[in-house]
Amino acid sequence: xxxxxxxxxxxxxxxxxxxxxxxxxxxxxxxxxxxxxxxxxxxxxxxxxxxxxxxxxxxxxxxxxxxxxxxxxxxxxxxxxxxxxxxxxxxxxxxxxxxxxxxxxxxxxxxxxxxxxxxxxxxxxxxxxxxxxxxxxxxxxxxxxxxxxxxxxxxxxxxxxxxxxxxxxxxxxxxxxxxxxxxxxxxxxxxxxxxxxxxxxxxxxxxxxxxxxxxxxxxxxxxxxxxxxxxxxxxxxxxxxxxxxxxxxxxxxxxxxxxxxxxxxxxxxxxxxxxxxxxxxxxxxxxxxxxxxxxxxxxxxxxxxxxxxxxxxxxxxxxxxxxxxxxxxxxxxxxxxxxxxxxxxxxxxxxxxxxxxxxxxxxxxxxxxxxxxxxxxxxxxxxxxxxxxxxxxxxxxxxxxxxxxxxxxxxxxxxxxxxxxxxxxxxxxxxxxxxxxxxxxxxxxxxxxxxxx
Numbered sequence: 001x002x003x004x005x006x007x008x009x010x011x012x013x014x015x016x017x018x019x020x021x022x023x024x025x026x027x028x029x030x031x032x033x034x035x036x037x038x039x040x041x042x043x044x045x046x047x048x049x050x051x052x053x054x055x056x057x058x059x060x061x062x063x064x065x066x067x068x069x070x071x072x073x074x075x076x077x078x079x080x081x082x083x084x085x086x087x088x089x090x091x092x093x094x095x096x097x098x099x100x101x102x103x104x105x106x107x108x109x110x111x112x113x114x115x116x117x118x119x120x121x122x123x124x125x126x127x128x129x130x131x132x133x134x135x136x137x138x139x140x141x142x143x144x145x146x147x148x149x150x151x152x153x154x155x156x157x158x159x160x161x162x163x164x165x166x167x168x169x170x171x172x173x174x175x176x177x178x179x180x181x182x183x184x185x186x187x188x189x190x191x192x193x194x195x196x197x198x199x200x201x202x203x204x205x206x207x208x209x210x211x212x213x214x215x216x217x218x219x220x221x222x223x224x225x226x227x228x229x230x231x232x233x234x235x236x237x238x239x240x241x242x243x244x245x246x247x248x249x250x251x252x253x254x255x256x257x258x259x260x261x262x263x264x265x266x267x268x269x270x271x272x273x274x275x276x277x278x279x280x281x282x283x284x285x286x287x288x289x290x291x292x293x294x295x296x297x298x299x300x301x302x303x304x305x306x307x308x309x310x311x312x313x314x315x316x317x318x319x320x321x322x323x324x325x326x327x328x329x330x331x332x333x334x335x336x337x338x339x340x341x342x343x344x345x346x347x348x349x350x351x352x353x354x355x356x357x358x359x360x361x362x363x364x365x366x367x368x369x370x371x372x373x374x375x376x377x378x379x380x381x382x383x384x385x386x387x388x389x390x391x392x393x394x395x396x397x398x399x400x401x402x403x404x405x406x407x408x409x410x411x412x413x414x415x416x417x418x419x420x421x422x423x424x425x426x427x428x429x430x431x432x433x434x435x436x437x438x439x440x441x442x443x444x445x446x447x448x449x450x451x452x453x
Contacts, residue, residue, distance in 0.1 A: 041169065041181075041183070041221075044221065044222070044223040045169070045171075045181060045223070047152075047223055048154060048169075048171065048217070048219055048223040049123050049171065049179060049181075050122070050123045050124070050152040051096060051097045051151075051152045051153055051154040051217070052094060052095070052096055052097075052123070052154075052171040052172065052179065052216055052217050053094065053095045053096075053097065053105060053120045053121060053122055053123075054092070054093075054094060054095075054120070054121040054173040054178065054179065055092065055093045055094060055095045055105075055107060055111055055112065055118065055119070055120055055121075055130075055144075055173075055215060056090065056091070056092050056093075056118075056119045056121070057090065057091050057092075057093075057111070057112055057115035057116075057117065057118050057119070058089070058090050058115065058116060058117045058119075059089045059090075059091075059114050059115050059116050060089075060116050091111065091115075092173060092176045092212050093107060093108065093110075093111030093112070093172075093173065093212060093213075093214045093215045093216075094107065094111070094171075094172035094173045094212065094213060094214060094215040094216030094217075094229070095107035095111070095120065095144065095215045095216070096154055096215070096216065096217045096225060096228060097151050097152060097153045097154065098153055098154060098156070098225065098252065098255065099153055100148060100151035100152060100153040101148055102145065102148055103145045103146045103147055103148035103151060104133065104143055104144075104145055104255070104259065105120065105130065105143070105144045105145065105146060106141070106142075106143060106215070106228060106251055106252075106255055107141075107142050107143075107144060107214075107215030107228075108140050108141065108142060108214045108215040108228070108230055109135045109136060109137050109139075109140045109141060109142045110140055110214065110444075111142070111214050111215045112132065112135070112142050112144060113135070113137070113142075113444060114408075114410075114444075115132075117129070118130040118131075118132065118144055120144070120146050122151075123179060128146045128147055129146075130144040130145060130146050131144060131145045131146075132144055132145075133145050133258055133259060133262065134257075134258030134259070134261070134262040134263055134264075135258070135263075136254050136257075136258060136263070136264045138199055138264075138266075138333070139199045139246065139250070139251075139254055139264070139333070140230055140246070141228075141246065141251055141254045141255065141258070142258070143255050143258045143259060154217060154219065154223070154224070154225040155222075155223065155224045155225065156224060156225050156248055156252065157220055157222070157224035157225060157226045157248060158248075158249065159203070159226050159227060159247035159248040159249045159250075160247075160249055162186055162189060162203065162220075162226055162247075163186065163189075164185075164186050164187065164188060164189060165185055165186060166185060166186045166220065167183065167184075167185055167220070167221050168183070168184060168185065168186055168203075168205055168207055168218050168219065168220060168226065168227075169181060169182070169183050169207065169218070169219050169220075169221075170182045170183075170184070170205065170207040170208065170209055170213060170216065170217070170218055170229055170243070170245075171216050171217045171218075171219065172209070172212060172213035172214070172215070172216025172217070172229055173212045173213065173216065174208075174209075174210035174211065174212040174213050175210060175211060175212050176212055177212075180213075182207045182208035182209070183207055184205050184206040184207030184208070184241075185205065185206060185207075186203060186204070186205055187204040187205055187206050187242070188203075188204040189203060189204070190202075190323070190327075191203075191204050191244060192324075192326035192327075192330065199250075199329065199330050199333045199334075200326060200330065201246075201247060201250055201326075201330045202230070202231075202244035202245060202246065202247075203218065203226070203227045203244065203245040203246075203247055204242065204243070204244055205218065205227075205243050205244075205245060206241040206242070206243070207243060208241075208243070209229050209232050209243030209244075209245075210232065211232075213229045213232075213243075214229060214230060214231075215228060215229065215230075216228070216229045217229070218245040225248050226245075226247070226248050227245030227246060227247050227248055227251075228245055228246045228248070228251050229243060229244075229245050230244055230245055230246050231243070231244045232244070250330075250334065253334050254334070257336070265336060265337060266332075266333055266335075266336075266361065267332070267335055267336060267337040267338070267339065267358030267359055267360065267361065268298075268301060268302065268358065268359045268360065268361040269301065269302055269303050269332050269341065269356060269358060269359075270297060270298035270301020270302055270303040270304060270359070271294050271296065271297055271298070271301075271303040271308060271328075272294070272295050272296035272297075273292040273293060273294055273295060273314065273325040273328050273329075274292065274293055274295050274325050275289075275292060275293075275324040275325050276289045276290070276291055276292065276293055276313070276324070277289075280293060284311075284313065284346075284349075285349060286313065286346070286349075290315065290321065290322065290323055290324075291313045291314055291315045291322050291323075291324075291346070292313070292314050292322055292324055292325040292327070292328055293311065293312070293313050293314075294308055294309065294310050294311065294312040294313075294314065294345075295310060296310060297309060297310060301359065302356040302357055302358060302359040303356055305356070306343070306354045306355060306356035307354050308343070308345070308354060308356075309347070311347070312345045312346070312347050312352075313345055313346040313347075314328060314343055314344070314345050315344050315345060315346060316342075316343070316344035317331050317332075317341060317342070317343055317344075318331070318341055318342055319342070332358070335358045336358065337358055337359065337360055338357060338358060339357070339358045340355060340356075340357055340358075341355065341356050341357075341358060342354075342355050343355070343356065364381065364382070364424070365379050365380065365381045365394060366379070366380050366381070366424055367379060367380075368380050368402075371424070371427055371428050371431060372431045372433055372437050372452075373433055374401070374402070374436070374437050374452035374453070375402060375437070375452070376400060376401070376402075377396060377397035377399070377400025377401070377402055377403065378393055378394075378395065378396050378397070378400070378402055378407070379393075379394040379395040379396075380392065380393060380394065380413075380424060380427075381394050381424070382422070382423035382424045382425075383412070388412050388414065388442055389414075389422040389423075390412040390413050390414040390421065390422060390442065391412065391413040391421060391423070391424060391427050392410070392411075392412055393407060393408070393409055393410065393411045393412070393413070394409065395409055396408065396409050401452075402452065405450060405452060406450065407441070407450070408443070410443070411441045411442070411443050412441065412442045412443075413427065413439050413440070413441060414440050414441070414442050414447075415439065415440040416430050416431055416437065416438065416439050416440075417430050417431060417432075417437065417438050418438065436451055436452060436453045437451070437452040438450075438451050438452075439452065
């Protein structure tokens, strides 16, 4: 085979179609068998494709530089040219129109995260500027809005009715090639514990999903929205037949909260749970490993007021069976403050049912200057964001020195003065207000050190 006929697009091997054409001796596929047309997904896709959009974003990223580089005299003396303080970062993804009347488009948070400009391209070629309505980084869901003019929305299916083996179609914009369709089946349901997002209840599929598919639609053979393509398991960076989608029911529940409040106002139950290992099953004298054991109950929390105790085995929440601790986290994470939750549990092998009301989460905040004078203009909190324990920069005054140094809201301090810090107390212990502060910042998938003098 002549190697010169191959080329690559976005790292993918592409073979010219002419090379794949059948020789004259080969016969084409029949268009019908016994007078019946061969089955095709084309009629369904003709109505589904207009509801899936391509998303491109641009973000102005602050370029960190040594403080001396900001000094005009220093630049002039060493004949250093002026360099831009910002660079533009572009990314591509997909989205799903779920409300044609209001122009709401569902996508992944990581597709539009920190974007300064969001451009949506429809199947008919129209390009529209989008407005950000709200994001939920913990579940990787975002809602954007485009002008509601002659839009097509996907019909919605009940994703709880999905079964392993159901045929599904993935629609998206892989590698920026444009709208692309792949097919497969539901390989597994309820995947969690992958460490991809804070709240995980993924549909697993072998329909080919690649970078750029994020935010696109997973539909059934009726052309109904069953999930939002989100992630792939890709040891070598490409599709290996293991993709993950957020169930439609979960994504749309989050969407309603984002549209109403601009954020997801998650409540607090106040328990820490863990999976039932074989050792725990034996120690508690259980006959099954289904459920989650309560390892901690927060004082004065809804769980404490409901009577939950360490050692209780939670088996059902609101009538739904609990397989492990991730089930509880996901279910509670979708509830709003004030929602009632019925909990069935085992205590000393006796069945009990208690009811709790989801409460307001308490997250202490502190002004940064109370910990170190170089953090003036910031509001800090101990937080676990995107599975990272550290100190979250909740707010930053845009006129402050730390803003000019490059810190931004949402950044997470994971170490200070070379010490790992997970909360405000640990940060306060390792800093010296009379000396400079060396911090390690985690920002999405990026990380960098910064010296505050």
